Amino acid sequence: MTKRDDGEFEPIMEKIENHTWAGKTIPSNFFAQPGSENVSAVLFSNAATITKFNRMGKLAGIVSKNVKMIRCGFLYNPDPRALFPTPFSIDVDSEKYEESWSDSLTMYHNSNAKHPLNPKLFPDISHIWYDDRKGFTGITTPYDVLSSMTVTISSDGSRPVEEERRTLEG
Numbered sequence: 605m606t607k608r609d610d611g612e613f614e615p616i617m618e619k620i621e622n623h624t625w626a627g628k629t630i631p632s633n634f635f636a637q638p639g640s641e642n643v644s645a646v647l648f649s650n651a652a653t654i655t656k657f658n659r660m661g662k663l664a665g666i667v668s669k670n671v672k673m674i675r676c677g678f679l680y681n682p683d684p685r686a687l688f689p690t691p692f693s694i695d696v697d698s699e700k701y702e703e704s705w706s707d708s709l710t711m712y713h714n715s716n717a718k719h720p721l722n723p724k725l726f727p728d729i730s731h732i733w734y735d736d737r738k739g740f741t742g743i744t745t746p747y748d749v750l751s752s753m754t755v756t757i758s759s760d761g762s763r764p765v766e767e768e769r770r771t772l773e774g
Contacts, residue, residue, distance in 0.1 A: 605687060613687050617739070635714040635734070643714055644721040647729075651708035655754045659703055662696050670760040672697070677752025680730075680744055689750050696754075704728065708749050 605613050620632045634640055659675065661667045673696035678689035694701050709729040713721060723731040723743060732742040 612685075615687060633734075635712075635716055640714060641716050641718050644717040644719050645714055646712045648710045648712060649708055650751075651749065655756075656703075658756065659696050659754060660705070663701075663703060668758070668760070670758055672757045672759065673754055674757075675701075675752050675754045678750045680748040680750055682744065682746065690747070707745075710748075 606616055607613055622629050622631050631637060634646070635643070658667065659673060662671065662673055667673075674693065675696055676693035677691070679692050681688065681690045696703075706726075706728040709726075711721070711723070711726060711729055711731050713723070713731060713733045715733055715735055728745065730742060730744045730748055732740060734740050
């Protein structure tokens with residue numbers, strides 16, 4: 605990120621050729637690799653966790669009323685000029701709290717696919733495309749959770765499921 609003369613921040617875009625970790629190197633841009641035209645899209649979630657199941661159980665009324673869950677983290681910021689996510693914190697028992705099984709699902713579409721996938725087949729998730737000229741474009745669900753932690757507390761002395769941390773979606 606760099607600061608412009610007018611005081612505003614803007615991202616620095618760099619093309620990454622490969623990724624190296626623990627002595628192993630793999631090429632970047634999966635959809636540009638040979639044979640990848642046979643993959644229409646990749647479905648990703650960082651929220652398919654035990655804590656997600658616990659929150660969904662709480663919303664369905666099958667978790668003890670003695671258990672309190674507080675979820676905090678960062679939401680996608682829909683402002684096209686935004687460089688940072690929006691922080692949030694909410695009680696899962698709040699009337700304002702909503703969560704569905706499709707929340708935090710993102711489909712990365714292959715612009716080179718032989719058989720592109722129609723995003724209308726998956727209307728409740730975010731969809732991302734990449735094009736060398738346009739960069740990243742997409743259809744996002746309002747305020748996608750990018751990262752969160754759920755603190756679970758029991759008032760009856762039992763030991764609730766430990767808190768879980770999730771890292772940012774790619």
